[in-house]
Amino acid sequence: MNPEWRLLQDGITDAHHHFAVEEALVRLMDDGISPPTLRLRRVRRAVFVGVYQDTWAEVDVDYCRKHGIKIVRRANAGGAVYHDLGSFCYSAFFQHKGKSDCGTVGSGAFFPRAAFPQSEEELYHVFAKPVIRTCADYNVMAHFHGRNDVLVGERKIYGSAQIAWYDAFVQSGTFLVNMDFDVMDRALTPPALKFADKPARSVKERVTSLARELGRELDTNEVIERFAVKFAQILGIRLVPGELTPRERELAGELLAVKYGTDEWNFGTRQARGVTVSARATSGVVVLSADVEDGTIRQARIRGDFLVSDRAKVGRLEQALAGHRLEDAQAAVQAAELPLDVKETLVRLLTEVVQEGRTGANRMDLDQ
Amino acid sequence: MDEKVKLEIYIARPPTSKCREVVAVMENVVRLYPDQVRLVVFERGAPWSEEPSRALKYALQKAATVPMCFVAGKLVVGGKVPGSDEVERAVKRALNTG
Numbered sequence: 001m002n003p004e005w006r007l008l009q010d011g012i013t014d015a016h017h018h019f020a021v022e023e024a025l026v027r028l029m030d031d032g033i034s035p036p037t038l039r040l041r042r043v044r045r046a047v048f049v050g051v052y053q054d055t056w057a058e059v060d061v062d063y064c065r066k067h068g069i070k071i072v073r074r075a076n077a078g079g080a081v082y083h084d085l086g087s088f089c090y091s092a093f094f095q096h097k098g099k100s101d102c103g104t105v106g107s108g109a110f111f112p113r114a115a116f117p118q119s120e121e122e123l124y125h126v127f128a129k130p131v132i133r134t135c136a137d138y139n140v141m142a143h144f145h146g147r148n149d150v151l152v153g154e155r156k157i158y159g160s161a162q163i164a165w166y167d168a169f170v171q172s173g174t175f176l177v178n179m180d181f182d183v184m185d186r187a188l189t190p191p192a193l194k195f196a197d198k199p200a201r202s203v204k205e206r207v208t209s210l211a212r213e214l215g216r217e218l219d220t221n222e223v224i225e226r227f228a229v230k231f232a233q234i235l236g237i238r239l240v241p242g243e244l245t246p247r248e249r250e251l252a253g254e255l256l257a258v259k260y261g262t263d264e265w266n267f268g269t270r271q272a273r274g275v276t277v278s279a280r281a282t283s284g285v286v287v288l289s290a291d292v293e294d295g296t297i298r299q300a301r302i303r304g305d306f307l308v309s310d311r312a313k314v315g316r317l318e319q320a321l322a323g324h325r326l327e328d329a330q331a332a333v334q335a336a337e338l339p340l341d342v343k344e345t346l347v348r349l350l351t352e353v354v355q356e357g358r359t360g361a362n363r364m365d366l367d368q
Numbered sequence: 369m370d371e372k373v374k375l376e377i378y379i380a381r382p383p384t385s386k387c388r389e390v391v392a393v394m395e396n397v398v399r400l401y402p403d404q405v406r407l408v409v410f411e412r413g414a415p416w417s418e419e420p421s422r423a424l425k426y427a428l429q430k431a432a433t434v435p436m437c438f439v440a441g442k443l444v445v446g447g448k449v450p451g452s453d454e455v456e457r458a459v460k461r462a463l464n465t466g
Binding site: 027030051052073075076077161162163164165166258259265268273274275276277278279280285286287289303304305352 | 372380381382384386391394395398399401402403405406407408409410411412413414415416418428432433434435446447448449
């Protein structure tokens, strides 16, 4: 009997909430809690920005805000894309190592990555097949192209991405069924360089939809149903309708609050890095770990095998360093009740942690 | 400072419990090699204030894997919590060839 997967159509159409659910599922899949799942969803008008893109460069933020188009940084790479309820996305969540047997929905068992002997590159082909066959149902001839796209003629109708997350694996894709290309064209502002090697000169020229190919509107839900049937056939699984579990909902709520619902995430306003360095002082090895944000130490930890009479003195210094820039932090070290050689070493390490590595570039466009 | 071997890790944001294990393993290696190595933690999706190695950038283009651990610009472990011995071997190699 074919293994069961949960078919999840949770009806969440808010873009921020949608991505929070996606990440909750991958985290809980990795933890061995969520079952293998095909999630199908439609999202209200939104722009999904690639994980390492500059939102302000890729999106007409003012236009989007004025027209109620949400902007969200997604969890995977690639270019910015516009979504509305006319199209749909899918995500296939499964474990790709560690567990051996196929299981049933709700049993906490797993669909192993070994069930897919293909390489990750080849998996892009496998997961594109349901799209190509769904198009064929409508007499639209689509073909796989490049690494992870499906085209009709020279226009893209489907794009996909993958995430390998410890023991979990996610394959996601977007299938353009009905699409408001005019709004899409206004919302996205990709650099001209993006089209330098392509016949198209804009996103609108580069993509198509099933409706555009047929010259008529389609019932998106009907296309979704056809896609799901073909997905199950091609993967050799049985889809069993299910719902988000309370734990999945709870974690999604947390991720929405601390990540996907924040400007810090969606607009990339926080440039922080965690750095750990060490040095040998006369008293022993000193290890400094610090989270540095725009030249300010947000959090610091001091460890090592040097001897201090009272560990609380180190704790007090760690607290004193938080919120300070280099000079003030070094002054705090000098004032601490620690051996002189440890303080001298910490002053040197602070310089290294705060000053090194400052560069201008902080994003890149990983267009898949 | 430039001669230090650079360790880079790429983890989730916010970090998971496994990500914290990755950080702990790598920080311990830093402790074992005072004045010789430097660890930089990159969180997925967070803007960089320090340029990643070419290898890390390349890995991001080819595979979206969490976590990834690099030593001297070479991928040592991807998709799992690294063993301390795996990282140490790579550090020793980098120190010997550097």
